[in-house]
Amino acid sequence: MSQDKRYVRPYGDTTGDGMVQMSFTLPVPHGPRAEGAAQQLANKMGMDPAMVVHSHAIGADFTFVVVYGSVQHLVDLEQVRVVEREYPLLSPYEVNSELKESLGRKLVVVGACIGTDAHTVGIDAILNIKGFAGEKGLEYYRELKVINMGAQVSVPELVKRARTEKADAVLVSQVVTQRDAHILNTQEMSAAFREAMGDRRPTLVAGGPRFDPLMAGDLGVDRVFGRGTTPGEVASFLVHTVKKGVAA
Amino acid sequence: MSQDKRYVRPYGDTTGDGMVQMSFTLPVPHGPRAEGAAQQLANKMGMDPAMVVHSHAIGADFTFVVVYGSVQHLVDLEQVRVVEREYPLLSPYEVNSELKESLGRKLVVVGACIGTDAHTVGIDAILNIKGFAGEKGLEYYRELKVINMGAQVSVPELVKRARTEKADAVLVSQVVTQRDAHILNTQEMSAAFREAMGDRRPTLVAGGPRFDPLMAGDLGVDRVFGRGTTPGEVASFLVHTVKKGVAA
Amino acid sequence: MALLDLDGEVVGRARALAARAAEPVITLARAHTTVAVERATLRLAGITGADTTHRAGDVPWVNRVVDTIREHCGLEHGAVLPAFHALREHDLGSLTELAEATAAGQVRFTVPTGKQAERAGRAARTAVAKGLRTVDRNRGQRDKLVARLGDPARRPWIYLIVATGDIDEDVVQACNAARAGADVIAVIRSTGQSLLDYVPEGATHHGFAGTYATQENFRIMRAALDEVSKEVGRYVRLTNYASGLCMPEIAVLAGLERLDMMLNDSMYGILFRDINPIRTFVDQRFSRQVHARAGIIINTGEDNYLTTADAVEAAHTVTVSQLLNERFAHEAGLPDELLGLGHAFEINPDLADSFRMELAHALLARELFPDAPLKWMPPTKHMTGDVFKGYLLDGFFNLVGALTGQGILLVGMMTEAVVTPFLSDRDLALANVRYVLNAAGNLHEDFRPAPDGFIVKRAHQVLGEAVDLLERICRDGLLTAIAEGTFGLMKRPPDAGKGADGVVEKADGYVNPASELLEAGQ
Amino acid sequence: MALLDLDGEVVGRARALAARAAEPVITLARAHTTVAVERATLRLAGITGADTTHRAGDVPWVNRVVDTIREHCGLEHGAVLPAFHALREHDLGSLTELAEATAAGQVRFTVPTGKQAERAGRAARTAVAKGLRTVDRNRGQRDKLVARLGDPARRPWIYLIVATGDIDEDVVQACNAARAGADVIAVIRSTGQSLLDYVPEGATHHGFAGTYATQENFRIMRAALDEVSKEVGRYVRLTNYASGLCMPEIAVLAGLERLDMMLNDSMYGILFRDINPIRTFVDQRFSRQVHARAGIIINTGEDNYLTTADAVEAAHTVTVSQLLNERFAHEAGLPDELLGLGHAFEINPDLADSFRMELAHALLARELFPDAPLKWMPPTKHMTGDVFKGYLLDGFFNLVGALTGQGILLVGMMTEAVVTPFLSDRDLALANVRYVLNAAGNLHEDFRPAPDGFIVKRAHQVLGEAVDLLERICRDGLLTAIAEGTFGLMKRPPDAGKGADGVVEKADGYVNPASELLEAGQ
Ligand code: B12
Ligand code: B12
Ligand SMILES: Cc1ncc(COP(=O)(O)O)c(C=O)c1O
Numbered sequence A, B: 001m002s003q004d005k006r007y008v009r010p011y012g013d014t015t016g017d018g019m020v021q022m023s024f025t026l027p028v029p030h031g032p033r034a035e036g037a038a039q040q041l042a043n044k045m046g047m048d049p050a051m052v053v054h055s056h057a058i059g060a061d062f063t064f065v066v067v068y069g070s071v072q073h074l075v076d077l078e079q080v081r082v083v084e085r086e087y088p089l090l091s092p093y094e095v096n097s098e099l100k101e102s103l104g105r106k107l108v109v110v111g112a113c114i115g116t117d118a119h120t121v122g123i124d125a126i127l128n129i130k131g132f133a134g135e136k137g138l139e140y141y142r143e144l145k146v147i148n149m150g151a152q153v154s155v156p157e158l159v160k161r162a163r164t165e166k167a168d169a170v171l172v173s174q175v176v177t178q179r180d181a182h183i184l185n186t187q188e189m190s191a192a193f194r195e196a197m198g199d200r201r202p203t204l205v206a207g208g209p210r211f212d213p214l215m216a217g218d219l220g221v222d223r224v225f226g227r228g229t230t231p232g233e234v235a236s237f238l239v240h241t242v243k244k245g246v247a248a
Numbered sequence C, D: 001m002a003l004l005d006l007d008g009e010v011v012g013r014a015r016a017l018a019a020r021a022a023e024p025v026i027t028l029a030r031a032h033t034t035v036a037v038e039r040a041t042l043r044l045a046g047i048t049g050a051d052t053t054h055r056a057g058d059v060p061w062v063n064r065v066v067d068t069i070r071e072h073c074g075l076e077h078g079a080v081l082p083a084f085h086a087l088r089e090h091d092l093g094s095l096t097e098l099a100e101a102t103a104a105g106q107v108r109f110t111v112p113t114g115k116q117a118e119r120a121g122r123a124a125r126t127a128v129a130k131g132l133r134t135v136d137r138n139r140g141q142r143d144k145l146v147a148r149l150g151d152p153a154r155r156p157w158i159y160l161i162v163a164t165g166d167i168d169e170d171v172v173q174a175c176n177a178a179r180a181g182a183d184v185i186a187v188i189r190s191t192g193q194s195l196l197d198y199v200p201e202g203a204t205h206h207g208f209a210g211t212y213a214t215q216e217n218f219r220i221m222r223a224a225l226d227e228v229s230k231e232v233g234r235y236v237r238l239t240n241y242a243s244g245l246c247m248p249e250i251a252v253l254a255g256l257e258r259l260d261m262m263l264n265d266s267m268y269g270i271l272f273r274d275i276n277p278i279r280t281f282v283d284q285r286f287s288r289q290v291h292a293r294a295g296i297i298i299n300t301g302e303d304n305y306l307t308t309a310d311a312v313e314a315a316h317t318v319t320v321s322q323l324l325n326e327r328f329a330h331e332a333g334l335p336d337e338l339l340g341l342g343h344a345f346e347i348n349p350d351l352a353d354s355f356r357m358e359l360a361h362a363l364l365a366r367e368l369f370p371d372a373p374l375k376w377m378p379p380t381k382h383m384t385g386d387v388f389k390g391y392l393l394d395g396f397f398n399l400v401g402a403l404t405g406q407g408i409l410l411v412g413m414m415t416e417a418v419v420t421p422f423l424s425d426r427d428l429a430l431a432n433v434r435y436v437l438n439a440a441g442n443l444h445e446d447f448r449p450a451p452d453g454f455i456v457k458r459a460h461q462v463l464g465e466a467v468d469l470l471e472r473i474c475r476d477g478l479l480t481a482i483a484e485g486t487f488g489l490m491k492r493p494p495d496a497g498k499g500a501d502g503v504v505e506k507a508d509g510y511v512n513p514a515s516e517l518l519e520a521g522q
């Protein structure tokens, strides 16, 4: 392996071989033309050589293909953008004492699954005492007051409740992504808070398995959590925002 | 669907959505950086958006990922290059009578699996009476004389035998592809025939599951047959070369 | 053949307890009506169409009429008396004309009494009976088509979902699925629909993660499947959802458009859509009476509990719910052959002996409900983006289906954790089912759980826990149990939830010819 | 527990027939030696290294010596007599020095007689005994390591292949595989090696679809696996191939470097490498004697027949071959515990009841050879580029392994039809095995083939066909059967094939202390 390893390629069985597996369906009847089309697509994607190792008809109009091949692109690890956790991961004990110290009262968290989305398991994993992956949820934290509004909450309801509860943070979950529902709903939510409260809006957090943490800006929220988030990460982030707020 | 459908994209569940599935391994320890790297690669391949839907560690140094996403490239069906069968597919009866008519003697075919490759099932499927996919093999054709040299035949042996048998066509099979063995062996074979016989060399045919029929030129052979070839296709091609030769 | 050696007495006791637990809820259901039941009744009586001029978008005429009746004279006596009385008073030709007049503010609804009530009741009965005749005709037509085209060659029936959001794309995918081997096509509904207190109208093209259930969409899909049924030489069944706030109306529409199966659970709406419990139980009873009449197989939703609760810990809650669903269904007139009781392969696959535990649970359901066409649901919760692992898991799910004689097999998708299914997912999933049923479909002949072995013990344990839970429910009441989070860990108090204001206690003179005819089986 | 109710008499008859069929071949094997047997003997006696100055590339010293002996005085009396006689005559310190002198043309080999022969024989015996002591020490060392580190927690042992062509990459992949759960690592050989009439020297990096088997590569890999064994807390076994033209030498090298299993089949080389039958049977007998001494488990190659012949039609040829392999192995001193008899999951998966038929075949092998650690091979022939289908098929293969108590499970790869395995293929394949063994590993308790059902009948049928075939073989001779294409449809006449010229009929005064010591178990 290179000393520096800034550039890497996929690994099949030899360093640098670039091998990947790919499958897709083309709206082309099964036959050599469909395989040729698949080959062309793979080449355009930078696979060279690309082998169509399997194809079969799906009905009269479609062809399913499996392609193996070597991708010529290099991954530049220095250019990889990830949302780094710029705050420390705290234990529940630390979260509680930091909050007690910097806030002097309970931090109020309102959570909901907005729009017509009824997938509460994700947000419950973050909020309910039971928690997730062996970590207790936010309800377990003495210095947090958690209001879990459940599913299919409309944005106006959410804003209203956040206001009456004097929420410090609002956590929304979005699981259904068809037709970009998760993006549109979250944007509607952040716009409503901006509209209703301007700068005094609570910290806004969005979460769900198909969110990319890099999307916070686009969504108009302060933070986005994706697949496999644990309650501790969220609690630690909340402490971080409080301390930043206090410092600012 | 468009009337003309020259351009197509992969189909997930809606025309034009471009959805593909891809999996590969990166030589990067498991974590957000590996997922970011996978995302970068997918983007370079023209997938946008690209979702890393799964990743797990393979040992300490590697990460396996599954990516779904929409490929932005278009497939131009008019640019698809396939080797069209420019000759008719004949029945054994037609093959025999055409050969009898245009050649007046049996056509001599020498087959072998060359190099260290011992995979005879493929060439046997073409040559043996038993055949393949319900079609009888070339031995079944009255007007063909078939010599099947079996496996692990060296190129000099093959040339020698082709000469003594006065072969009209030499059929070689190559199944093992690691380190491009199939390409190198076939090129060595065609070079040897050119060297030994010049223009009077027999028709050279290469076959095997990982060959691309477009490669004939590179390999220095007259025709390449890939996955799923049937004996009838090969017999029909042989008739075609004979008739072309007679005409020329 | 019985493999689990279940104690007949324990089984009998479980059923008796379920009946006792259900009784108070049935009494409650009989004592109430809902806006949805009344709308469903008027739909049976022939009302169709929507007010397209309304500023809130298309409002079905039936909603306009029932809302106005309620405003004018309440629904305690049912909708038909005021409606048919008004029809006559205003000398209108049809319920649709009545609706137009209502919208124009020209009608003042009152509850007729005496002779007038009798006359209105008779007219209503005639109209509803006509609607029921359509339902009966559809049932007969289904029987005829099945006789002509044939049923699937084997059990389990292969059940596939389409969910593009656009009825036209759904048709393409459904027909392809049928050609590839699907015996049952379910059109998943758009995420929002269950909370709409009306049924949308017309063909629709913009659902989220599903397509709206409308009478026209039903018609389009059933017609397409009738075509493809001929092509594939077997009757391909169509499924939708009689659930949410419009459960009874959708049941009626299903009967009118010859749907063949409907998702219809006694508690799903309460637990997973936060719909008011009373509303749900009232709506459920009426909708099941309609299904019974239409010969529609209901599919219950026990699988859902295992997505929010743990499939091992909560296994007995599935059994309890199946027994309750059975009881409610029997009470509403559904025979065993129409009971597609649900259960699912949702145990954490990392658990030791998880596959055998799945076998135990599936076999328990099979032996408790020998005549019901059980619906076997695939892994969803423990599916991940690792599509290879998922494909394997689905294979083992299929194997359980084959080994335990399930009636309806909902085909699992390798992309479960990723997207609603791609065309290729469905195709690969069917190939998976085909391999397993073809290669190992008869393995049940060689499957004999060791007496007193792991599988038998586990099944007995779950049954025992179910009996214990049923005893607790009999003591505390089903509504309390639901409020305490017994099912799927969801806590739903009886007075909360959506649609509670649509529940109305029946007055003494309540008239509903639909209920009467259905109850009497006429 | 016997599930197939096999008739003990039929089984006994099958074994007796196999012994009768093997007898003439064993007599033939005893009557001949080969260049490879002689080289193997000298390797045991201590010769190592290669002539690096030769223009044909590195030629092992042992080849130089044996070829020269043959040239000078023939091999009918064995190589040790001329070699040790020359050693003494030229007053050389070691066989390696003898080789150098041979290469320099300074040695003229002759067959000593009388006292000189006795002396040469004694010296050879001492040298060979020393070599065998190393083999014995390695066996003891393996026992010690197994005792200390432990065997895999369960059966079947998980067997994985590495095949990069480069021993260094192989080490990386092997260690990762062991960490991920592999119990046995096999280093696949380069495609060309089996036809080389010498064993390459040193560490190698450029094999095709496999890595050369060399003593140094053996050492490197065994050392790496010893390290990783400590890490994972169980003794990870190493496998290579005692097959091809150097079968006996490789067996010796395996014994010297503490390999744990070797692919070693009585007919594979004949059928699939077109090696001369007599050469193969002679080499095979010697190599098995070495394996017996070294405590190495042999793996036979019946799986291969099912790639060229049909797995249903040819099922009985697998059984026959297993019985022959067993007989040859017993005769060479191998006990049942060292008999990794092979068979495979190669039935066309589209065939109805294919999975149950696989169960029948696998169970038949299990019950015929109750004490042998059967090696269960995955689907290869019917694997296609559809990697999803392949992954599923491998799952069902794993399930057969678990249900029928196989001893060694060669892990199937989803890319079987595509490439030699990727790192990720191996990882996914192990995840597949883990799921199946963990979730369904105990299902065998619930697996009871219906008496007189499909599985039992099929097993009886295959056994019956095997007995019939054995009878034919006894009548016509095994060599004739091979010539007629009985196994794997490959026709191999006894006088054709590679390496025939390396076979030498023993003279009366033939001396081979290795054979003597091995035969006597000293
Ligand atoms: C359970 C489940 C259900 C249950 C939901 C029960 C409930 N009360 O939640 C039921 C059965 C009711 C259900 C119904 C439907 N479902 Co559903 N369901 C699932 C399933 C199987 C698992 C989801 C889950 O619970 N994951 C476990 C949790 C812990 O993970 P998570 O949600 O990712 O949450 C983690 C992180 O994302 C993050 N996180 C999530 N939210 C938040 C919020 C904040 C603030 C933070 C910080 C972090 C965070 O932290 C969590 C812990 O790490 C998935 C498939 C799958 N395997 O993923 C489909 C799935 C999500 N469902 C789907 C669909 C389409 C539906 C339906 C719409 C189908 C229909 N038309 O009927 C219905 C309707 C639901 C509706 N109106 O929304 C699709 C969505 C497709 C898409 N991408 O658009 C999926 C992917 C299945 C599929 N392939 O079709 N479903
Ligand atoms: C059967 C088999 C064997 C048998 C071969 C028996 C025999 N006598 O042929 C045995 C068990 C001996 C074997 C051994 C090995 N095998 Co092998 N084997 C296979 C297997 C399972 C099937 C191949 C097959 O028979 N296909 C069926 C035939 C009908 O298909 P086909 O070859 O594609 O032929 C068709 C077309 O391609 C075409 N065609 C083929 N040749 C020709 C020629 C002409 C002239 C024409 C016109 C057409 C034509 O027509 C045929 C009919 O349609 C494949 C995996 C797989 N599922 O594909 C691995 C595979 C080919 N083997 C492989 C390897 C590595 C080996 C070994 C080298 C392993 C080792 N190191 O020990 C050994 C050594 C063999 C050697 N020296 O070459 C690899 C090759 C990897 C690569 N791409 O480089 C594969 C892909 C498995 C893997 N994933 O590792 N193998
Ligand atoms: C029993 C039952 N009813 C209904 C639904 C569908 O949900 P909705 O009513 O929101 O369309 C499901 C979901 O799978 C279900 O299991």
Ligand SMILES: Cc1ncc(COP(=O)(O)O)c(C=O)c1O
Pocket (backbone or CB within 6 Å): D189, D190, D191, D193, D194, D241, D242, D243, D244, D263, D264, D265, D268, D273, D299, D300, D301, D304
């Ligand atoms: C029994 C046996 N020996 C040897 C081999 C390997 O072949 P070769 O001897 O060419 O390395 C195999 C292949 O799988 C085999 O099954």
